[in-house]
Amino acid sequence: MWSFFHKLGSPPWLYRIAGTIVRWLLPVTLVALCVGLVWGLLYTAPDFRQGNSYRIIYIHVPAAVVALAGYYVMAIAGAVSLIWKMKMADVAMKSCAPIGAALTFIALVTGAIWGKPTWGTWWVWDARITSMLILLFLYLGVVALYEAYDNKEAAGKACAVLTLVGTVNIPIIYKSVDWWYSLHQPASIKFTGDSTIDPSMLYPLLLMIAAFYGVFTCCLLMNMRAEILEREARTNWVKKLALEYRA
């Protein structure tokens, strides 16, 4: 069983297995994304108070959920690379940051578009929105710090430390809507107890959240593959791979 853990540290193995996973996961994700979008945007009933404008929930909520989860992935990868000095965890952490930043940005933009018709304003300095903005800064800080180091090994370690420090913020973002009751509504989907969202709206939403997790995973793995190739560019297996592609 532990051989699996060891293999994770091997770039060619990870490169290959990530390719296989993407090959299977990507089509499934795309189908789920299409079905979820069509289902959510066209076939669910309009909200009795917000009308059709609420439909942006099918992009806003999944993006926000996965943006937060992505930070955990990044932090865990960072911790693994610091503790066990695993190079591939470092690759995973580095590849997470731009995807997480993009998802956070999508969540903020869709939130602004949703806020205009429902709250009458593009932006309010509410706790949830502000903390999501801070999350965006955290992601961008990791990207900026990584780029600033010339020594990429040190860059990885420095980013891992920064990422771990940043995890302080994540529970605050999760709980911000419960602690500071303001414009942003509290969470409607609950793991324990009844959700405050109708099942006919909930199921497409859950499908979209799953699809966004798929998108995140695919992007992450593809990013990691590119990063592995870049780091291993001087090794024989990459050279062989390049020759095979040319042939």
Add this chain to the structure above:
Amino acid sequence: MKEQAAAPGTLGFCLALLRRQLTLAARRPIEIGNPLLFFMMVVALFPLGLGPSPEKLAGFAPGILWIIALLSNLLTSDTVFRSDFEDGSLEQLLLAPQPLFLSVLAYIAAHWLITGLLLALVSPVFALMINLPAVAIGTLVASLLLGTAVLSLVGGIGAALTVGLKRGGMLISLLILPFYMPVLIFGSAAVQNAVLGVPPGPYLAIIAAMLCLAVALAPLAIAAGLRISVDA
């Protein structure tokens, strides 16, 4: 110099470090004065930018004072480890048998004594300049005393991570400003509440809680950051 019989204990080592940092700062008093001068100049910018009406300034005063305190802390935290990194004494510190956690704490304590503490003590003067109601001045000093300590600790993380980089200045702001934001929120909220006559105790308590968390955890991150920077 007197020969010492044995290596100093951990506490003695940290106190010596603290004294060294303070002596270094005292030898260049202009470095101590600069953040205060900066504070005063930025305070002067606000009446020029917002208009000199006392009521308007009073409304913004808690936020203004806190933002300036934050900025002046940000500008000075870049230099905490820089000169010791450049002359190699940081490397010696990492090799010393004393735990890095505590020696790092000595650096941060020195930084706070030179910047945060002084800033908090002179802040009533600036508060009067921009017309902060007198009832809130005690809260302002208390919140700055607690809050700037958190800022120094968090700023130390950024300083440790960027000390080896040539272009650290801008980067450190990007890295640590997100972590300064919670302190700013509760710090200015405490002062605002004091202005309105609401007891600011809970907000100060939250800043104190942040300080406890930062004292316990930030030195770990700073120590890790210094090891990375010195190795790189």
